[in-house]
Amino acid sequence: MTVLKTDKMTMKFGGITAVSKFDMEIEKNEIIGLIGPNGAGKTTCFNMITGVYTPTEGKIYFEDKNITGMKTHEITKLGIARTFQNIRLFKELSVLDNVLIANHMRLDSNLFSAIIKTPDYRNKERKILEKSIKLIKDVGLDDVINEKSSSLPYGKQRRLEIARALATDPKLLILDEPAAGMNPQESMKLMEFITEIRDRFNITILMIEHHMQVVMGVCERIYVLDYGIMIAEGTPTEIQNNPKVIEAYLGVE
Template sequence: MEVLRTEHATMQFGGLTAVNDFNLCLNQGEIVALIGPNGAGKTTAFNMITGVYKPTQGAIFFKDENITGMRPDQITKLGIARTFQNIRLFKDLSVMDNVLIANHLHVRSNFLEAVFRFPRYRREEKEMRKKSIALLEKTGLVSVQNEKASSLPYGMQRKLEIARALATDPEILLLDEPAAGMNPRETEDLTHFIRGIQKEFGLTIFMIEHHMEVVMGISDRIYVLDYGVTIAEGTPSEIQNNRKVIEAYLGVAENA
């Protein structure tokens, strides 16, 4: 079943077209990668989907609902969460507090109920903490729940950012270069982690990644952008043997 699609999504900044006529389809339960050289427009595509940018042209649909132009918080509440290339944790807060903050997205209590700790807010707070503990257990972070986010090793900070995104109850999870800056052992561990959460939470995952061993080892399908234009789409084996993709990455013809 289709859960997300973009139709001719285009993003221009003045005279520069960062993404041109981007047509994407994500089916439920897939892991799909978006790859391309630096400056190809990958993060811009993510920003259009998550409401950071409103496309100059085209439209974006989440389960047939047009979400073009919605605010990021509205899109997250619908069920689309993301992480960022540069980790954006609340570094001075604990692991637990980082996850609890994300849980507040679905709180029904109003500001006064929270300030004066009315019964409804106390019930919701208890439920959020219970849910956060369960999430930290499933993501292997419960043993460090009281540690400052900034004190965690780099790989665990990446996992915490993903756990925080999972706390918003997404159906689609967008990962922006989750393996950036990781050594081979951390990269392998993250690959297993992503596979695990995809199955555990029944997620559809859309990711940008430069580590080809991650992309080829985990993706069902791959889209390739070059200078804002989609030059290929297919399975990992099809992409590996695509002449246009080879030229985009190497800058030479395949038979050169």
């Protein structure tokens, strides 16, 4: 089953083409990498898929539904969640509160029931609390559940951001440089963690990552962008040996 498909997805800013006619197809439960030198257009692709930008040309399909130009919150409700290169947590709130906030997106109640705390609303709140606690345990943060998020080590902050994205019940999880700022030991743990959450939550994962050891170690297929144009697509081994990819990263004499 195809989870995400882009058809000639293009983004232009004035006279500059950031991404040109990018075609990508992701099947259910795959872990896919999107790589390329700085300025290649990777984050622009993510921003189009998640509704931050509307493509200048082309279409985006999520489970065969055309989501081109939809708002970010609409796309999130359909089942696409993302993290950011720069961690965006509620720093003064606890681990639990960060996850609870994300879970409230699925709370189906009106303002009246929330104000007077009807039995139905209280029951839904209890279920959200139970779900949040379970999710925190699943990602290995139960030992810091009441800690302020800003006090966590960097690797745990990354896990919390991913947990918050998982709280929205995504079918597709988009990770923007999850290994950024991590030391080698943390990066190795991250590789295991990404595979674990794919299997545990039965989701599909698309990630941008500059850390080549992480990309090659966890991704099943990889797309490569250079100056907004896709120059290669294939398995990690195929990408590592692709002359165009080597030239894009290392240049030629």
